[in-house]
Amino acid sequence: MAENDFQRASMRGLGKKILLGDESAESVESAAPIPESTPDDPAVLKLTADEELDLLATVSASMSTAPLHATPKQQALPPSELDMPPLANLAGETLPLTDDLQSLVADAYETAKQVASIDTEAIPPLEDESASFVVLNPTDVELPSEVAALVGENFETWDESVPPTPIHEPTPSPVEPPKSEPQSPPAASPPVPAERNELSHMLPLIAGWVVAILVLIYQLIKDTRRDEESEE
Amino acid sequence: MLSSIELGSVGWLKKGLLKLMTRTLVIANQKGGIGKSTTAANIGRALTEQGYQVLLIDLDPQGGLSAALGVDSYDVQLGSHIFLLHDSAPIYRVSQRIGDNLFLMPASLHLTVAEIQLARRTDAVIRLRDALERQPPPVDFIIMDTPPTLGILTANGLVAADELIIPVQCQYLAMRGVRTMIQAMQRLQKNVNPSLQLLGVLATLYQAESLHSQEALGEMRSVFKQRMFETVLAYDDIMAEAPVAGKSIIDYAPTHPAAHAYRALATEIINRGN
Secondary structure, three states: OOOOOOOOOOOOOOHHHHHHOOOOOOOHHHHOOOOOOOOOOOOOOOOOHHHHHHHHHHHHHHHHHOOOOOOOHHHHOOOOOOOOOOHHHHHOOOOOOOHHHHHHHHHHHHHHHHHHOOOHHHOOOOOOOOHHHHOOOHHHOOOOHHHHHHHHHHHHHHHHHOOOOOOOOOOOOOOOOOOOOOOOOOOOOOOOOHHHHHHHHHHHHHHHHHHHHHHHHHHHHHHHHHHHHHHO | OOOHHHHOOOOHHHHHHHHHHOEEEEEOOOOOOOOHHHHHHHHHHHHHHOOOOEEEEEOOOOOHHHHHOOOOOOOOOOOHHHHHHOOOOOOOOOOEEEEOOEEEEOOOOHHHHHHHHHHOOOOHHHHHHHHHHHOOOOOOEEEEEOOOOOOHHHHHHHHHOOEEEEEEEOOHHHHHOHHHHHHHHHHHHHHOOOOOEEEEEEEEEEOOOOHHHHHHHHHHHHHHHHHEEEEEEEOOOHHHHHHHHOOOHHHHOOOOHHHHHHHHHHHHHHHHHO
């Protein structure tokens, strides 16, 4: 009896995989390994010498036109300056435009050119233009003298009344914490708003007004009672 | 043919009782040529030997079950296609008496057209179930044979049934289809027919002398364990010869091992239902 010229593929132990598709079961491939592709395999792409040269030329051409490094998309956006290419390039062989589209592009290009050529320095300022609209630096704004005095006084008081912010310096600890995370700097104490400073100055005034109102009310009640007594 | 007295005049109470009394089995596997129709015909016949009344429903347009019992599907005018498409079709008009206690709702080639027509309907896969609920046949078993696809006809069988038998040929390629069948059953269980249960996986076309066949049977048993029927249907020419005579194997060769195997299988089915 002649011997078999093949190795028998066994299903032993593969039932779960075959019947239920259980991935935990031993794979079918292990029992029947897939043979590696050989040059004679029809599935392998075979190229002639000329085809290989053509393929190489195509690949090298595409590599030369392609950017060497991937650039972010933002860089691909057109620059803000008006550096449009000449119209001839737009309407040439690369972009087959219709006549209407060509004229539209030409108009847009001309308009853009005119806008770009405008000399902004030659534009006269508006007659009633207020300085506050023009000058963006607030320190350059001229304030009325009384306002300036008030502001200056407030600032001076602020400087005096607010105690200096203590500087939190990290005290060295005997055991250094692990340097897994960078320590965030100590949070600075929040600045006291200027309105609070104003209120502190107005407190005696407000207290005076309150006392005066209370006195008035007391006087009014006293008068009312006196009138009632006199009527009786 | 079933008489109108038997099936046409049942009341609601009787319908309910019949439904409770009847076990509805479907034999399905999308792999063809693995013995579905032969199994359906012979299980049905074996059950009648034990005194049960059985209705066989052929849902395969190829009509293998019908042919196995001597009914030529090319000549069938009234069959399962009518029952599926027409709500008012009386079950006793589309069924035939094949033997003592054995009835057949045969298939015809028109089933192919019926499947296309069903595809347009929203109730495509529940047609058979609804029809059997409207007209429950006064039988102990309904056994349905299905085409070797997972289409609308097979789905009708799976939706109408309570128990599924998956015959699997003891061969690698046949075994690969079991996974799809079980997944289909699980989907239907979840969405349409929660009462559908796997009654068992049946090894068919077993070749005792084949190492491959032995391995296949061993693997199936190791995976499905008690869900595998103990009965194994061995490959034999008798399975191809009996349909030529238009008879079940039990009628064609009553003492043949294959006939005994089907009797044993019928007993297993009865016992599993108890």
